[in-house]
Each structure stands twice: as C-alpha cells, then as structure tokens.
Amino acid sequence: MNWTRNQVKQILREESAFTVEQAEMVMEGASEKKKEAVLRKIVDEKQHARLDGMIVDLFSASHIIAVLDALNPANKAKYLKLPVKRMADIAFTILAKK
Numbered sequence: 001m002n003w004t005r006n007q008v009k010q011i012l013r014e015e016s017a018f019t020v021e022q023a024e025m026v027m028e029g030a031s032e033k034k035k036e037a038v039l040r041k042i043v044d045e046k047q048h049a050r051l052d053g054m055i056v057d058l059f060s061a062s063h064i065i066a067v068l069d070a071l072n073p074a075n076k077a078k079y080l081k082l083p084v085k086r087m088a089d090i091a092f093t094i095l096a097k098k
C-alpha cells in the first residue's frame with residue numbers, strides 16, 4: 001500500500017510523539033532508500049527504469065552508483081537528496097576526470 005506524505009504525518013502524530021519535522025525526515029529517508037534501491041535494480045537487471053519522473057538508463061545508473069559507493073554516509077545522504085538529473089551530472093563530471 002502506498003501512503004501519502006500527509007497520511008504518514010497523521011499516523012505518526014496519532015500513534016506516537018513524533019513531530020511534523022520527524023515525520024518528514026522519515027518520509028525523506030524512505031524516498032532516499034527507494035531511490036538507491038531503484039538505481040541498484042537498474043544496474044543489476046541491466047534495464048532502464050523510471051525514477052522521479054525521469055527514465056534512467058544503465059549507463060547513468062552505474063555512474064551514479066559508482067559515486068554513491070565512494071561517498072561517506074554524510075555525503076551519501078546529501079547526494080541522494082538531489083534530483084536524478086543533478087546526480088547524473090555530478091557522477092559524469094567526477095568520473096570523467098578519472
């Protein structure tokens with residue numbers, strides 16, 4: 001079942017002492033993990049997929065994953081918050097220098 005952001009906020013408010021900011025952090029964490037999972041699935045299955053309204057191909061996904069694997073946890077979280085197009089631009093720039 002897919003939950004909307006407002007539904008999650010409401011549930012967390014009713015059933016626990018979470019604040020709105022904490023509920024948003026839970027939602028952001030879930031979307032970041034989903035984003036990474038979709039990118040890894042693209043690479044594993046060697047098949048393009050739609051992510052954040054964009055179609056991501058194997059070449060782009062593999063470059064993004066290469067950068068993700070090289071980042072420390074703090075920078076990885078910041079990188080995953082970016083839109084997919086910006087993630088790909090950064091990955092191509094970094095890997096083109098190697």
